[in-house]
Amino acid sequence: MLTDEQIERYSRHIMLKEVGGKGQQRLFDGRVLIIGAGGLGAPIALYLAAAGIGTLGIADADDVDLSNLQRQVIHFTPDVGKPKVESAREKMEAINPAVRVRTYKEWVNAANITDIIRDYDFVIDGTDNFAAKFLINDACVLAGIPYSHGGILQFDGQTMTVKPGESACYRCIFPEPPPKDAIPTCSQAGVIGVLPGVLGTIQATEAIKFLLGKGELLTNRLLTYNALRMKFREIPLKRNPACPVCGEHPTITEVKDELDALTVCDLKS
């Protein structure tokens, strides 16, 4: 049951027929894990806390750096040097004290990810390197947990939602990570600060729609965005029978670290 204070707080949600009191309760019962408390993670964490998602996990081993503040709007200038997950938790709890925030000050890897994601209904990838992106895909597909992929670089972004066993996964498109150093990172090539706001907000929307069970998820479509040309495009996708993790003859049957995709400069970005 929602309290009077909650009814007022979420009144603009509750008046939507797609949400209502029942939907708001569903959001409060929902558990979403945000991996990465950086550019994408910042708007995701802020909006999901504001929306009243009852349990929010946030994972990141990094500390706030001055160069983060141009886009990672959950971290403020006095937070420089503080663990990102602590900085994020403070803002999330300030927006909405009713939200239970669980922090994981660690990088996800093959040894810990399955245990971490197990407690969540929906996972959001806001990470900044391919090793993590492929790991999150594999772990979610193998555990059957739906998730949102997101990526940004310079003026380009892309996102898709994966429902394991039902829709195309990240490896259906990209069977394996790019060779080390083939693709620059944000710290090497730059990123326009507003870009993660656009992409992260879309990812947060997907989590909310999933918990509500309303609308159409961004499945079997990769949404691409270019901020310079101000163009959105949808690339139609379907499951790839040769996908190494969700195809007909999977070669990946347990999570593994993509060591070649893990570079030191990725970790610093």
Add this chain to the structure above:
Amino acid sequence: MHITLNGEQADIAEGSTVAGLLEHLQLPRERVAVEVNLAIVPKAAYDSCGLAEGDRIEVVHFVGGG
């Protein structure tokens, strides 16, 4: 021949392959995935995968930042 490349009409040489198209676009193959008529083409097949009139081709870039 006419193809649709990332949603836009394009003309490419008769008998082009996926590898030839990427070369024409000056895109290194390790940076992209290529979908032809909704099917992802395995990298090993780029040289042998011929394109045909009316094909719908999507060249998808790796975007790894966050």
